[in-house]
Amino acid sequence: MFNINYRQSIGLLFLIIGFISACSNRNEVVKDGTQKMVARLDSISRNINPKTDKYANQVRLDYYKRIPPPSQRNRKIEYQFSLAQELLKAGKTESAIDHFKKVMVLLNKLTARQNHNIVSLKQSVKESIALSYLRLGEQQNCLLNHSSASCLFPIHGKGVHTITKGSKNAIRIYQELLRKRGSNDLISRWLLNIAYMTLGEHPEGVPKQWLIPEKAFKSDYDIKQFPDVATITGVAEKGLSGGSVTEDFNNDGYIDIFASSWGLNDQVQYYENNGNGTFTKKTDEAGLTGIVGGLNLRHADFNNDGFADVLVLRGAWLQGKAGEQPNSLLRNNGDGTFSDVTKSAGLLSFNPTQTAEWADFNNDGWLDLYIGNESTKNSKHPAELYLNQQDGTFKNVARQAGVDVIGYIKGVTSGDYNNDGWQDLYVSRLDGDNHLFKNNGPDQNGIPRFTDVTQKAGVAKPAVSFPTWFWDYDNDGWLDLFVSSYDASPGDVAREYLGMPFHRGIPKLYHNNGDGTFTDVTDEMGLHKVMYTMGSNFGDLDNDGYPDFYVGTGDPDFRSLMPNRMFRNDRGKHFQEVTESGGFGHLQKGHGVSFADLDNDGDQDIFEVICGAYEGDVYMNALFENPGHNNHWITLLFDGHQSNRFGVGNRIAVEITTPKGIRTIRSVVSTGGSFGSNSLQQELGLGKATNINRITVIWPASGKKQIFKNVKMNRVYRISENKTHLEIIHRNKFRLGAGNS
Numbered sequence: 001m002f003n004i005n006y007r008q009s010i011g012l013l014f015l016i017i018g019f020i021s022a023c024s025n026r027n028e029v030v031k032d033g034t035q036k037m038v039a040r041l042d043s044i045s046r047n048i049n050p051k052t053d054k055y056a057n058q059v060r061l062d063y064y065k066r067i068p069p070p071s072q073r074n075r076k077i078e079y080q081f082s083l084a085q086e087l088l089k090a091g092k093t094e095s096a097i098d099h100f101k102k103v104m105v106l107l108n109k110l111t112a113r114q115n116h117n118i119v120s121l122k123q124s125v126k127e128s129i130a131l132s133y134l135r136l137g138e139q140q141n142c143l144l145n146h147s148s149a150s151c152l153f154p155i156h157g158k159g160v161h162t163i164t165k166g167s168k169n170a171i172r173i174y175q176e177l178l179r180k181r182g183s184n185d186l187i188s189r190w191l192l193n194i195a196y197m198t199l200g201e202h203p204e205g206v207p208k209q210w211l212i213p214e215k216a217f218k219s220d221y222d223i224k225q226f227p228d229v230a231t232i233t234g235v236a237e238k239g240l241s242g243g244s245v246t247e248d249f250n251n252d253g254y255i256d257i258f259a260s261s262w263g264l265n266d267q268v269q270y271y272e273n274n275g276n277g278t279f280t281k282k283t284d285e286a287g288l289t290g291i292v293g294g295l296n297l298r299h300a301d302f303n304n305d306g307f308a309d310v311l312v313l314r315g316a317w318l319q320g321k322a323g324e325q326p327n328s329l330l331r332n333n334g335d336g337t338f339s340d341v342t343k344s345a346g347l348l349s350f351n352p353t354q355t356a357e358w359a360d361f362n363n364d365g366w367l368d369l370y371i372g373n374e375s376t377k378n379s380k381h382p383a384e385l386y387l388n389q390q391d392g393t394f395k396n397v398a399r400q401a402g403v404d405v406i407g408y409i410k411g412v413t414s415g416d417y418n419n420d421g422w423q424d425l426y427v428s429r430l431d432g433d434n435h436l437f438k439n440n441g442p443d444q445n446g447i448p449r450f451t452d453v454t455q456k457a458g459v460a461k462p463a464v465s466f467p468t469w470f471w472d473y474d475n476d477g478w479l480d481l482f483v484s485s486y487d488a489s490p491g492d493v494a495r496e497y498l499g500m501p502f503h504r505g506i507p508k509l510y511h512n513n514g515d516g517t518f519t520d521v522t523d524e525m526g527l528h529k530v531m532y533t534m535g536s537n538f539g540d541l542d543n544d545g546y547p548d549f550y551v552g553t554g555d556p557d558f559r560s561l562m563p564n565r566m567f568r569n570d571r572g573k574h575f576q577e578v579t580e581s582g583g584f585g586h587l588q589k590g591h592g593v594s595f596a597d598l599d600n601d602g603d604q605d606i607f608e609v610i611c612g613a614y615e616g617d618v619y620m621n622a623l624f625e626n627p628g629h630n631n632h633w634i635t636l637l638f639d640g641h642q643s644n645r646f647g648v649g650n651r652i653a654v655e656i657t658t659p660k661g662i663r664t665i666r667s668v669v670s671t672g673g674s675f676g677s678n679s680l681q682q683e684l685g686l687g688k689a690t691n692i693n694r695i696t697v698i699w700p701a702s703g704k705k706q707i708f709k710n711v712k713m714n715r716v717y718r719i720s721e722n723k724t725h726l727e728i729i730h731r732n733k734f735r736l737g738a739g740n741s
Contacts (some may be wrong), residue, residue: 016518033283037328037340038290044197044325045264045292053322055263055556055616057090068076076119077106082573084128088558089618092137123177127188130173131558134191137166137198142588144239148622150230153563153585154217155197161318167198178210181614184489186498187559194561194587207716216497217585220526220576221568225583226606226624232737234279235259235607236620241534242266242609243297243354244592244621245677247308250336253731255596255679258310259609259621260294261717264325267292268312270338276601277738287337291328294593298676300358300367302345303392304645307332308422308680309384311369316354317613320379323352327371346393351381355674359414359423360644361401362442366390367644370398372409372427383427387447402450403427403437410486411674412594415470416477416649417457418516421703423649425450426459428468428483428674433460436481459510459518462487468672471547472666474572477653479668484533484551493562496530505530526575532562537673539595539604543631543685545656545665546572549705550606552590552675556613566588566606588619593676597683598623602633604683625736632686632713635728636695638669639720642702646680647719649700656689686713695719 031453048056050063064083072077106127108117140160144149149159161167174192178185193212196202203214230236239261249256254273260266270286271279283289294312302309311334315325329347330338341550342348351373353363359369366388373381382404386394398404403425411428418424422439429435436457459481466486470479488505495502509527510518522528535552542548546569554560563585567575579585584606592609593669599605603626611619634654650669655662663686672678686692692711698704699721706719708726716729 003047033342033344034287034291034340037342038325040326041264041290041292048264049322052185052320053318053331055318055613055615057086061086061090061092071504073106073110077103080106081125084416088128088132088135089614089616091139091618092134093139093616097129097132097136100125100132104129111515119462123180123201126173128178130170130188131191133166133170134171134195135166135558137161137163137170137195140166143619146229146231146236151619152228153194153197153586153587154202154580154582155194155587156200156216159198160200161198164199167195170195174553175207183209186325186494187489190490191559191561201212212497216499217580219568219578219581221578221581222564223568223578223582224627224629225581226626227583227620228387229625229737230621230623232740233277233623234281234740235623237261238611238618238620239609239613240611240612240618241295241589242454242611243294243313243676244535244607245297245299245310246594246596246598246607246610246679247299247677248679248681249308249332251307253729254600255598257594258297258299259592260297260312261609261611262293262295262613264293264312264314268294273598274739275562275732275734277734277736278740282336285336287339287350288330291330291340293325294328295354296356296675297677298356298358300356300648301645301672302329302367302369302388303331304366304640305334306645307334308646310338311356311358313354313371315350315352316374318352319376323374323379324350325352326350327353327356341392344392346395347386349384351384353381353409355410355412357412357414357425357674358648358671359449360649360700361385361414361423361425361439362446363701364388364390364446365423365640365643367648369394370403370412370414370425372405372412374408376408380406383409397447400447402452405435407431410466411468411483411673414471416651417470417479417481417512417667419478420690422448422701423700426468426470426481426483428465430464430466430486432463433538434465434468434483453516457516457518458520459483459508460702462506462508466533467506467551467673467675470668470670471538472668473509473547474511475546475664475666477666478514480512481510481518482549483508483510484531484536486533486555488530488532490506490559490562492530492532502530505532507531507533508662523616527567529565529577530562531565532560535591535593535609535675537593537595537676537678539672539678540607540683540685541566541568541578541604541626542629543603543633544571544629544687545663545685546570548675550584550593550608552593552608552610554589554612556617558612558614558617561587561591563587564610582624583682584624586622588612589617591675594678595672595675595683596679597635599625600733600737601626601628601735602635602683603628603685605736623736634684634686634692634711634713636682636684637716637718639718640699640701641721642704643699643721644701645701647721648680651698652682653686653696654684654686655696656686657691657693658688659690662693689713
């Protein structure tokens with residue numbers, strides 16, 4: 001025991017009171033931050049302008065209904081057609097069909113003299129009616145009678161519609177259109193084939209002159225079926241386009257799921273992994289009620305407390321004031337709750353965006369944040385680079401760093417492409433050339449300085465691009481670059497499957513030459529494909545030690561029913577399409593994609609947010625369970641001390657012995673692609689390894705190099721930056737859906 005005199009005891013008492021008060025004040029500030037963000041978002045949603053926000057379809061529909069129908073004939077037709085379109089976009093499909101038919105009645109009363117575009121107008125309305133019927137079939141079957149096979153391309157089995165009215169009417173009208181326009185109307189031809197699939201009548205029922213043959217959809221390799229278990233696991237939320245995160249948010253050894261839906265009345269959702277194959281929605285308990293919207297989510301431990309935080313990105317695709325929405329930084333409090341600390345962290349800004357990247361750009365051991373905003377001719381929103389001040393706050397230094405890009409930015413990624421120890425930056429734009437910025441290290445003020453080396457590196461294209469990532473697809477120790485296109489239509493997809501020439505929607509795969517330049521290897525690697533890509537990410541489907549990738553496809557257009565596509569990496573020499581064999585070809589729009597081992601069995605499952613942008617284009621999210629491929633694996637967690645806590649940016653090399661000799665599997669700790677956020681634990685496939693010879697880890701901030709020899713396979717380990725040994729982590733293995741079986 002020790003003695004404390006009266007004066008000391010009074011001082012200690014005041015110290016305790018002050019500490020309690022400070023904690024209370026801090027908690028009040030945090031609570032107040034969440035409440036203020038909820039109020040701010042609610043205010044924005046209440047003040048949507050129906051004239052400028054084309055995705056607020058119910059508001060726009062109400063607006064159209066308040067407008068008195070014009071009396072002038074052509075204006076009346078225009079009004080009715082616009083009203084029908086808004087009904088379709090709002091999900092009121094049968095009413096939309098009725099209104100499109102009313103437009104057709106009005107058009108039939110016109111003569112060519114009264115409107116010289118009468119023929120093309122009628123065909124456009126017929127297209128809209130056919131599309132509405134196709135959508136009606138989706139709603140009555142894939143949504144109201146949803147099964148794990150619904151909308152999986154090529155459609156068969158339980159995916160075939162039992163309510164046939166929609167598809168039968170769509171077929172009738174598409175055939176009319178094709179008879180008039182011919183087989184070169186590839187969009188109608190594509191949708192006709194899909195309609196026949198929904199009835200179980202493809203290929204035999206399709207008129208031969210319009211058939212897209214079944215063999216065109218066959219996979220290059222049998223990856224085995226990955227069943228969609230979203231419904232039985234409890235994560236089949238119905239919503240709009242949004243982001244996804246797979247991470248162990250409560251540090252209990254089970255990967256949880258965070259998902260968003262971009263509408264400003266759409267609640268973000270947090271699903272806690274129960275460790276028995278099911279998830280429980282814990283959104284309210286987590287303090288997230290009222291945190292809405294967000295087309296994308298990116299996670300990281302920004303304050304180095306050992307708990308993963310989440311960044312919600314808002315305002316994408318919206319023009320003018322409609323896009324000036326705040327992002328949200330949700331701090332993980334470590335007790336099952338999250339708090340919105342956006343303003344107190346210095347991140348409150350009002351820009352349209354959906355893309356950001358966490359990385360330690362100045363190697364001080366704290367993660368910084370780069371946000372790519374969307375600028376147009378009349379609305380400039382420079383990109384932001386926030387340096388972590390190591391006290392829970394950030395400072396924007398984008399201009400000083402030389403990365404305040406102005407453009408329609410859709411994807412950003414970071415990686416040390418030249419192996420000099422500094423995280424470089426790649427910016428993908430929808431409106432022109434992309435940018436590769438070389439990180440030269442920090443100046444005397446700790447601000448990293450970047451140089452634009454795009455032209456020298458040869459990585460400016462594609463000109464209309466979206467998601468992007470760095471990865472070492474061939475395990476040669478140099479980070480390669482993937483950037484996908486966002487410039488295609490269902491007609492281009494049909495061209496590919498029909499073996500016709502196509503020139504749109506093709507991604508770029510750049511191989512790192514190791515000298516500061518890259519070579520475009522898209523064609524030789526088998527990726528000259530139509531990838532109209534939104535959400536996407538990469539992981540190792542079969543644990544062979546080579547990264548594979550999945551692309552979510554489509555756009556807001558209801559006609560954009562094109563399969564999401566999966567590609568297997570064949571030993572770093574070629575990519576094989578495995579969409580059909582794996583059951584990945586979802587026809588609904590693919591958004592946030594995340595790979596993670598959700599059932600602790602050593603292989604990666606895939607969670608995907610699937611849905612459109614218009615309020616009526618909702619769909620269920622998907623969770624594809626990995627069936628296993630009898631390959632070895634190892635999972636690595638990191639505990640940084642001089643470097644950031646989760647080891648983001650760590651370079652890993654696992655040398656293994658196989659029956660065919662020694663090989664090295666390489667990885668860099670990251671969340672993967674730019675639209676979707678993988679778990680930061682490294683889940684590495686080892687193929688047919690007989691032994692792990694050594695694991696080498698290089699930490700970014702300290703430059704520390706660790707080597708661990710003769711490590712056992714099929715285990716989970718934690719690697720600490722300040723320890724010389726591996727810590728084995730014991731986890732329970734289970735089967736997804738088992739808790740509900």
